[in-house]
Amino acid sequence: xxxxxxxxxxxxxxxxxxxxxxxxxxxxxxxxxxxxxxxxxxxxxxxxxxxxxxxxxxxxxxxxxxxxxxxxxxxxxxx
Numbered sequence: 001x002x003x004x005x006x007x008x009x010x011x012x013x014x015x016x017x018x019x020x021x022x023x024x025x026x027x028x029x030x031x032x033x034x035x036x037x038x039x040x041x042x043x044x045x046x047x048x049x050x051x052x053x054x055x056x057x058x059x060x061x062x063x064x065x066x067x068x069x070x071x072x073x074x075x076x077x078x079x
Contacts, residue, residue: 011073020078027074030060030067037061 015023029040037057044054060067 008069008073008076011069012077015073015077023074023078027071029057030071030074034061 015026018026029037032040041054041057041061044050044057056070060070
């Protein structure tokens with residue numbers, strides 16, 4: 001039953017693989033000004049190896065719920 005209520009469990013498990021330093025950088029990107037994120041996304045789109053991360057950041061930019069869930073999961077993994 002707890003798994004049904006914990007919708008961010010899988011997200012936290014994937015984020016935990018990044019390590020603390022990378023999570024801090026990701027949080028910094030998510031909290032950075034929009035112009036910075038736009039520039040970063042343009043650079044990431046040009047690199048196929050970063051396509052999944054670019055897609056995640058793009059979703060976080062277009063949907064407040066995604067952004068907040070991602071930031072909450074980062075916080076939870078770091079604590």
